[in-house]
Amino acid sequence: MSTLLVVFAKEILDNFRDRRTLVSALVMGPLFGPMLFAFVISLSIERSLSDADRPLELAVIGAERAPNLVRYLGSRNLEVVAGPADREAAIAAVDNGSLDVVVVIPEEFPAQLADGIPARVEVISDQANTQAERDARRARGALEEYALEIAAIRLVARGVSPLVIRAINVDDVDVSTPSGRSAILLGMMSYFFIFALLMGGMYLAIDTTAGERERGSLEPLLALPVTRDQLMLGKIAAACLFMALSLMLSLCSFYVALKFMPFEQLGMTPNFSPLVVVCAFLILIPFALLGASIMTLVASFTKSYKEAQTWLSIVLIAPTLPILIVSILTLRPQLAFMFVPSLSQHLLLVDMVKNEPVNLLHVAISVTSTLAIGALLTWICARLYRREGLLG
Amino acid sequence: MIVVNDIHKAFGAVRALRGVSFDAPDGKITGLLGPNGAGKSTTLRVLYTVLKPDAGTARIDGVDVVADSLGARQRIGALPHGAGLYPHLTARENIAYYARLCGLDKNCIEAKVAGIIELLEIQDFADRRTKGFSQGQRTKVALARALVHDPQNIILDEPTNGLDVMATRSLRHLILKLRSAGRCVLFSSHVMQEVAALCDDIVIIAAGKVAMSASAEGIRNQTGCDDLEDAFVHAIKLVEAE
Numbered sequence: 105m106s107t108l109l110v111v112f113a114k115e116i117l118d119n120f121r122d123r124r125t126l127v128s129a130l131v132m133g134p135l136f137g138p139m140l141f142a143f144v145i146s147l148s149i150e151r152s153l154s155d156a157d158r159p160l161e162l163a164v165i166g167a168e169r170a171p172n173l174v175r176y177l178g179s180r181n182l183e184v185v186a187g188p189a190d191r192e193a194a195i196a197a198v199d200n201g202s203l204d205v206v207v208v209i210p211e212e213f214p215a216q217l218a219d220g221i222p223a224r225v226e227v228i229s230d231q232a233n234t235q236a237e238r239d240a241r242r243a244r245g246a247l248e249e250y251a252l253e254i255a256a257i258r259l260v261a262r263g264v265s266p267l268v269i270r271a272i273n274v275d276d277v278d279v280s281t282p283s284g285r286s287a288i289l290l291g292m293m294s295y296f297f298i299f300a301l302l303m304g305g306m307y308l309a310i311d312t313t314a315g316e317r318e319r320g321s322l323e324p325l326l327a328l329p330v331t332r333d334q335l336m337l338g339k340i341a342a343a344c345l346f347m348a349l350s351l352m353l354s355l356c357s358f359y360v361a362l363k364f365m366p367f368e369q370l371g372m373t374p375n376f377s378p379l380v381v382v383c384a385f386l387i388l389i390p391f392a393l394l395g396a397s398i399m400t401l402v403a404s405f406t407k408s409y410k411e412a413q414t415w416l417s418i419v420l421i422a423p424t425l426p427i428l429i430v431s432i433l434t435l436r437p438q439l440a441f442m443f444v445p446s447l448s449q450h451l452l453l454v455d456m457v458k459n460e461p462v463n464l465l466h467v468a469i470s471v472t473s474t475l476a477i478g479a480l481l482t483w484i485c486a487r488l489y490r491r492e493g494l495l496g
Numbered sequence: 497m498i499v500v501n502d503i504h505k506a507f508g509a510v511r512a513l514r515g516v517s518f519d520a521p522d523g524k525i526t527g528l529l530g531p532n533g534a535g536k537s538t539t540l541r542v543l544y545t546v547l548k549p550d551a552g553t554a555r556i557d558g559v560d561v562v563a564d565s566l567g568a569r570q571r572i573g574a575l576p577h578g579a580g581l582y583p584h585l586t587a588r589e590n591i592a593y594y595a596r597l598c599g600l601d602k603n604c605i606e607a608k609v610a611g612i613i614e615l616l617e618i619q620d621f622a623d624r625r626t627k628g629f630s631q632g633q634r635t636k637v638a639l640a641r642a643l644v645h646d647p648q649n650i651i652l653d654e655p656t657n658g659l660d661v662m663a664t665r666s667l668r669h670l671i672l673k674l675r676s677a678g679r680c681v682l683f684s685s686h687v688m689q690e691v692a693a694l695c696d697d698i699v700i701i702a703a704g705k706v707a708m709s710a711s712a713e714g715i716r717n718q719t720g721c722d723d724l725e726d727a728f729v730h731a732i733k734l735v736e737a738e
Binding site for chain 1: 544546548569572576589593594598
């Protein structure tokens with residue numbers, strides 16, 4: 105036991121002095137992930153929020169022929185500006201991208217409108233350009249609403265209720281709760297935490313075998329009067345500590361980052377209170393033993409530091425697989441999933457963020473199965489550490 | 497006291513050791529001499545228990561290296577070939593780490609480490625991180641680390657490799673000091689002159705076998721060569737002719 109502690113203490117000291125480990129454990133995982141996540145989310149929120157209200161300059165050819173339409177568009181935040189000289193110029197401008205959308209009001213428009221025959225209006229846009237198409241859709245929508253308004257006025261003028269052209273009234277009823285909606289966006293964050301956790305212990309796991317070997321410090325270490333199991337366990341324990349640290353920092357940075365995101369405006373209220381942060385930590389932390397042992401295991405088969413890094417980057421991605429499969433197949437959480445590490449943590453985390461009651465049986469299964477697999481892998485690591493071939 | 501009795505070791509099809517036997521008594525310096533690839537390192541690795549022999553026995557102060565490898569390691573201070581240090585720790589911390597791992601008493605570790613630093617004359621760089629140390633500095637720290645628990649038996653695998661004249665000299669002095677303290681020193685080398693100058697007993701090893709085992713004088717007599725180098729070549733040819 106004391107040997108284990110000596111190794112543990114040395115690894116902590118050693119790695120706290122190693123800039124590479126520190127950056128990956130305390131900066132890369134915890135900060136980079138949530139920051140990127142926050143950036144992407146707030147960008148997409150900004151965009152979807154602003155779209156409807158953002159004043160849009162709309163190029164219109166022949167605006168003078170339809171002053172009422174122009175006024176209506178103005179009331180919909182579509183500011184009409186003079187378009188290109190003619191229709192051909194407009195098509196060319198849209199084609200080369202200098203304009204996103206051009207509305208053409210033909211000469212006969214006022215006459216057709218007055219005669220009560222469908223008045224032709226052209227909307228020129230590039231439907232392959234999704235960004236431009238969003239603006240075109242707004243223009244089209246506004247034009248259709250204007251048409252409906254005129255139709256209603258005409259019906260009233262003929263003594264008919266405008267309701268006759270509303271045969272059906274469609275109402276969307278959304279059963280998702282605000283917290284539930286945010287779960288879709290926040291679903292991917294559980295992977296960020298697992299990623300941060302693994303990053304935190306990666307260099308320590310490599311160091312246990314490939315690193316020590318490459319430095320030439322493994323052989324004298326093994327020649328000391330200590331058992332290899334203790335060396336191994338001490339190193340895995342140190343990796344777990346770094347993983348815990350990394351996870352804690354990443355949860356905290358997420359907590360802070362979420363405060364700056366305009367979720368309320370989207371009708372979302374992710375439940376990421378300090379209590380949830382603590383619970384998330386407790387649910388995710390059993391993954392540390394599994395992560396440390398599997399990375400040590402993979403690294404022990406490699407010949408060099410470089411090779412270990414290559415293989416471990418695959419280990420970093422592996423935990424996404426079960427999450428991805430379940431999300432793609434949109435499977436409901438069920439008991440069997442709780443036996444799968446990374447997936448069980450993900451599902452429990454999503455439940456908490458959605459503010460739904462967390463099934464304690466599920467928590468118990470998730471924790472014990474993850475720890476059991478971690479312990480098994482640690483045992484295999486210890487077996488491998490006893491091999492002669494370890495020296496390479 | 498190290499007693500090696502008919503050790504065999506094969507790595508796949510390569511038979512690295514084909515029956516190595518010799519004694520390395522206390523208070524003497526025993527040199528393991530042989531060309532590259534003769535099996536010197538493999539023999540030493542068996543002795544400090546990172547390799548298991550396929551057959552034969554080896555005892556350190558009477559403790560079998562296979563049956564009680566932990567007990568054997570307790571009686572050994574080993575300096576493997578090209579031993580590396582922890583670059584983020586200072587020389588002193590590197591040594592203290594091994595002292596702790598060897599289970600030295602907490603209260604005496606500091607004094608012990610200071611003592612070994614003085615013995616090896618590495619005070620000047622003892623509190624610097626070992627990153628960027630010269631080969632000589634590194635070897636000295638690695639040696640200090642191996643000796644910190646006062647082992648009776650000292651195994652050095654090509655310790656003078658890559659050392660300059662001054663560093664080799666001070667290493668030689670240290671080895672002589674250890675001998676006068678009654679320790680058993682076993683070291684390997686492929687440099688003849690070094691072994692001849694320092695060793696009480698020489699074990700010439702070639703192609704995984706002991707070609708000859710005697711004092712420098714004895715080897716000259718046995719081979720009938722006046723020059724030790726000629727004797728060395730002669731002994732090796734005998735084995736390879738078999």
